[in-house]
Amino acid sequence: xSHDPNILLNAIxxxxxxxxxxxxxxxxxxxxxxxxxxxxxxxxxxPLGKVEGAENVPLLKLLGRVSALDExxxxxxxxxxxxxxxxxxxxxxxAGIKAVASVEGGIIAWRMDVDGQTTVKTAEKxxxxxxxxxxxxxxxxxxxxxSDWVHANLGRFKLIDVRQPEELTMRGAVAQAENIPLExxxxxxxxxxxxTPMVVMCQSGGRSGRVVRALESxxxxxxxxxxxxxxxxxxxxxxxx
Numbered sequence: 001x002s003h004d005p006n007i008l009l010n011a012i013x014x015x016x017x018x019x020x021x022x023x024x025x026x027x028x029x030x031x032x033x034x035x036x037x038x039x040x041x042x043x044x045x046x047p048l049g050k051v052e053g054a055e056n057v058p059l060l061k062l063l064g065r066v067s068a069l070d071e072x073x074x075x076x077x078x079x080x081x082x083x084x085x086x087x088x089x090x091x092x093x094x095a096g097i098k099a100v101a102s103v104e105g106g107i108i109a110w111r112m113d114v115d116g117q118t119t120v121k122t123a124e125k126x127x128x129x130x131x132x133x134x135x136x137x138x139x140x141x142x143x144x145x146x147s148d149w150v151h152a153n154l155g156r157f158k159l160i161d162v163r164q165p166e167e168l169t170m171r172g173a174v175a176q177a178e179n180i181p182l183e184x185x186x187x188x189x190x191x192x193x194x195x196t197p198m199v200v201m202c203q204s205g206g207r208s209g210r211v212v213r214a215l216e217s218x219x220x221x222x223x224x225x226x227x228x229x230x231x232x233x234x235x236x237x238x239x240x241x
Contacts, residue, residue, distance in 0.1 A: 041058070047120060088102070159201065211225070
């Protein structure tokens with residue numbers, strides 16, 4: 001079924017250069033666009049659930065099949081909070097898709113603003129915190145989780161890569177991770193929610209281990225280092241961006 005791309009183009013607002021539409025607009029116009037949820041399949045079974053009618057194509061898979069998309073079809077992308085879908089929207093836009101946007105605030109905004117589920121974020125944090133705590137083990141006092149667990153639970157925690165940007169270019173990256181170099185991350189740590197489930201990664205696990213020790217000392221209650229870092233991730237042959 002063909003759709004008019006102008007319907008989406010006329011609704012897009014650009015926030016920091018990123019094409020976005022509100023959750024309310026996406027819900028009201030779902031039949032006029034192709035709605036793609038870029039979360040991992042296991043995330044659809046969590047507290048946030050899935051949007052009926054949305055097509056699930058995980059981020060890396062979508063980025064790998066951009067050439068197969070119809071450049072004239074209006075596409076709206078959805079993830080948990082809008083970060084991954086924003087990343088995907090930018091990639092599709094640069095690849096020539098004429099009308100593409102990310103749902104601002106992701107499915108969290110959808111559940112709250114469209115469905116009126118005002119407590120869903122609290123329920124999600126509680127479930128994800130428990131999930132992370134169950135996976136943590138300690139190596140020389142450092143809270144760690146395995147790369148296998150991280151891969152199987154992507155989207156259920158904030159994943160922070162504290163390497164320098166050039167390291168990501170040279171060594172690869174986990175597409176779902178947010179890159180905040182070590183010094184910058186530690187400088188803004190006091191602004192973060194100390195109860196948000198978080199996994200920190202680096203190249204081998206050394207820097208992320210030191211970060212986790214510092215965060216726990218500062219009162220963070222749900223934080224762990226990814227054992228082996230990017231080396232461990234690549235050794236397991238997990239997909240890298």
